[in-house]
Amino acid sequence: MKDQEKTKEQLIKETNDLRARVAELEESDAERRQAKEALSQSLEKLKRATGFIIDVIVMVVETRDPYMAGHQKRVADLARSIAAEMNLSGEIIDGIGMAGLIHDLGKISIPAEILGQPRQLTDVEYSLVKTHPEIGYQILKDIDFYRPVALIVYQHHERMNGTGYPQGIKGEDILPEARILGVADVVEAICRHRPYRPASRIDKALKEISQYSGVLYDPEVVDACTRLFSEKGFRFKSR
Numbered sequence: 001m002k003d004q005e006k007t008k009e010q011l012i013k014e015t016n017d018l019r020a021r022v023a024e025l026e027e028s029d030a031e032r033r034q035a036k037e038a039l040s041q042s043l044e045k046l047k048r049a050t051g052f053i054i055d056v057i058v059m060v061v062e063t064r065d066p067y068m069a070g071h072q073k074r075v076a077d078l079a080r081s082i083a084a085e086m087n088l089s090g091e092i093i094d095g096i097g098m099a100g101l102i103h104d105l106g107k108i109s110i111p112a113e114i115l116g117q118p119r120q121l122t123d124v125e126y127s128l129v130k131t132h133p134e135i136g137y138q139i140l141k142d143i144d145f146y147r148p149v150a151l152i153v154y155q156h157h158e159r160m161n162g163t164g165y166p167q168g169i170k171g172e173d174i175l176p177e178a179r180i181l182g183v184a185d186v187v188e189a190i191c192r193h194r195p196y197r198p199a200s201r202i203d204k205a206l207k208e209i210s211q212y213s214g215v216l217y218d219p220e221v222v223d224a225c226t227r228l229f230s231e232k233g234f235r236f237k238s239r
């Protein structure tokens with residue numbers, strides 16, 4: 001009988017210990033949830049601040065060059081859609097979108113008279129224009145974006161066979177985001193009205209990227225971009 005009493009007391013004690021342990025776990029779970037919530041709020045704040053910085057940069061660049069108005073936005077839209085078509089993650093898509101919106105930022109250091117020329121550029125003028133990815137990178141490299149935005153901007157004119165600029169890097173050495181942005185930039189540029197020539201049609205742009213698929217452009221990106229226009233009904237929103 002005495003042994004049975006002891007067992008009963010032990011059971012009560014063990015049950016109470018277990019209850020206390022469960023309460024402790026619930027408390028630490030609540031703390032973890034609070035920490036997670038605080039972290040996601042900070043990330044949201046960082047994303048809003050980043051969005052604001054990007055909006056300001058877009059305004060500065062486009063104010064200087066009337067022919068650039070909307071270009072970066074249209075390139076960003078197409079680049080995001082290509083990345084989504086390639087089933088890349090939401091974070092990667094956001095990074096491409098941000099880089100797309102400001103990819104020509106470095107052009108703020110190029111004289112407006114050159115950018116707004118209603119004719120083809122001379123070799124000297126063109127070599128000056130070609131400095132814009134590096135200048136954009138230098139401006140952005142110390143900003144703490146949560147994606148490699150500065151590097152994507154730096155590499156958006158690199159080409160698969162190494163004939164791009166400014167570094168002349170090849171294939172996999174080019175960030176996938178920059179390979180996507182490069183194709184979106186070329187397609188938009190061919191479709192866009194320029195001071196020295198009227199806008200071409202999208203079929204001309206798709207012909208260009210498929211002709212140089214694997215040479216200048218990443219074949220996976222070319223395929224995704226082509227599917228968007230020919231099967232998924234993608235169109236640029238505004239001119």
Ligand SMILES: [Fe+2]
Pocket residue numbers: 103104132156157
């Ligand atoms: Fe560019």
